[in-house]
Amino acid sequence: DTGVSQNPRHKITKRGQNVTFRCDPISEHNRLYWYRQTLGQGPEFLTYFQNEAQLEKSRLLSDRFSAERPKGSFSTLEIQRTEQGDSAMYLCASSSIRNEQFFGPGTRLTVL
Amino acid sequence: EDQVTQSPEALRLQEGESSSLNCSYTVSGLRGLFWYRQDPGKGPEFLFTLYSAGEEKEKERLKATLTKKESFLHITAPKPEDSATYLCAVQEGSQGNLIFGKGTKLSVKP
Numbered sequence: 001d002t003g004v005s006q007n008p009r010h011k012i013t014k015r016g017q018n019v020t021f022r023c024d025p026i027s028e029h030n031r032l033y034w035y036r037q038t039l040g041q042g043p044e045f046l047t048y049f050q051n052e053a054q055l056e057k058s059r060l061l062s063d064r065f066s067a068e069r070p071k072g073s074f075s076t077l078e079i080q081r082t083e084q085g086d087s088a089m090y091l092c093a094s095s096s097i098r099n100e101q102f103f104g105p106g107t108r109l110t111v112l
Numbered sequence: 113e114d115q116v117t118q119s120p121e122a123l124r125l126q127e128g129e130s131s132s133l134n135c136s137y138t139v140s141g142l143r144g145l146f147w148y149r150q151d152p153g154k155g156p157e158f159l160f161t162l163y164s165a166g167e168e169k170e171k172e173r174l175k176a177t178l179t180k181k182e183s184f185l186h187i188t189a190p191k192p193e194d195s196a197t198y199l200c201a202v203q204e205g206s207q208g209n210l211i212f213g214k215g216t217k218l219s220v221k222p
Contacts, residue, residue, distance in 0.1 A: 042212025103155035
């Protein structure tokens with residue numbers, strides 16, 4: 001399978017715990033994006049990497065959120081001290097210079 | 113103020129009943145307009161990119177068109193398997209991220 005993959009697919013955690021999600025983009029894509037989607041809404045942009053450089057961050061990305069893309073390959077998104085409002089689907093997408101973003105299956109986070 | 117507005121929020125069609133979904137946008141310096149399909153519990157699936165007014169693209173029963181202020185997704189003779197949420201997104205200026213609308217939930221009954 002050469003699409004975008006995300007792990008885990010589901011994560012249930014207690015409030016205050018830290019969680020980390022992983023995204024593996026399509027191998028030839030140099031751009032990687034993170035979005036968050038809640039029920040009944042479209043995805044909302046969080047952050048964007050070109051190769052290993054983090055080029056854009058949304059104001060939605062509070063200090064509790066951090067993303068990395070070491071060596072320009074896979075990316076991780078960490079949420080520290082989770083809150084119930086963090087419950088959402090976290091989506092990763094990748095693109096080449098053609099600009100079309102291809103999404104992974106998402107990681108559904110539930111904070112109890 | 114929403115930059116991307118989709119209508120209707122929900123649409124119920126009988127199999128074979130053609131219709132259109134609307135996406136209006138207010139961003140300046142449109143770099144691209146994107147249509148995605150999303151099934152419940154899954155990530156969005158890329159359908160089309162449109163770059164300039166007057167552009168049209170087709171894929172099976174779907175046809176997307178673009179004007180300076182809006183885009184339409186026309187569905188011809190839909191089938192039950194076309195049931196999904198259809199998302200519209202725009203890319204503005206030099207920004208890399210997509211700005212999404214809330215989507216139109218399409219149900220096609222046999």
